[in-house]
Amino acid sequence: xxxxxxxxxxxxxxxxxxxxxxxxxxxxxxxxxxxxxxxxxxxxxxxxxxxxxxxxxxxxxxxxxxxxxxxxxxxxxxxxxxxxxxxxxxxxxxxxxxxxxxxxxxxxxxxxxxxxxxxxxxxxxxxxxxxxxxxxxxxxxxxxxxxxxxxxxxxxxxxxxxxxxx
Numbered sequence: 001x002x003x004x005x006x007x008x009x010x011x012x013x014x015x016x017x018x019x020x021x022x023x024x025x026x027x028x029x030x031x032x033x034x035x036x037x038x039x040x041x042x043x044x045x046x047x048x049x050x051x052x053x054x055x056x057x058x059x060x061x062x063x064x065x066x067x068x069x070x071x072x073x074x075x076x077x078x079x080x081x082x083x084x085x086x087x088x089x090x091x092x093x094x095x096x097x098x099x100x101x102x103x104x105x106x107x108x109x110x111x112x113x114x115x116x117x118x119x120x121x122x123x124x125x126x127x128x129x130x131x132x133x134x135x136x137x138x139x140x141x142x143x144x145x146x147x148x149x150x151x152x153x154x155x156x157x158x159x160x161x162x163x164x165x166x
Contacts, residue, residue: 027098036094041074047101053112056162077125077161078118119152122161126153 027033035043041063045054057063062072079086100107114122127134134153154161 031098036090039073039075041070044074047097049101050112053162059163060159060161062161072129072161076129077122080121081125081128119154122154123152126157 032043032046035046041054041057044050057074062077063070065071075086075090079089130153
């Protein structure tokens with residue numbers, strides 16, 4: 001009798017596990033999950049809430065293509081450049097976006113703005129890509145005299161990555 005109970009419990013566990021895996025697989029497929037493993041900025045536009053952000057990037061100078069690739073993709077500006085950190089950031093972003101789009105649909109913003117962490121990442125990537133120019137022009141850690149704010153590239157070049165500002 002004990003063996004039947006264990007088999008029944010195991011079968012229920014397998015059924016639930018298969019349903020969870022099938023649901024996750026369906027969700028991953030439906031959300032075009034494989035596209036997020038690429039460097040294609042179109043992947044950022046998989047969700048309709050990103051339409052404005054993506055359209056804004058498409059109008060910006062950084063989206064201009066050279067040899068079939070944009071000057072700067074979403075990943076180039078918004079993710080760390082180092083391999084491991086980039087994939088950790090992609091995973092964190094994917095999990096947080098999946099959670100938000102699954103459970104917090106009513107709380108999604110209508111107009112996205114960059115978080116402090118995103119602004120810091122963009123600043124670091126501006127300096128990384130334009131280091132020769134930046135080092136000659138200005139020290140990016142300088143404090144602006146007015147409002148005691150730290151100087152950042154996007155303060156003056158707000159429409160380079162997105163035409164709608166940062």
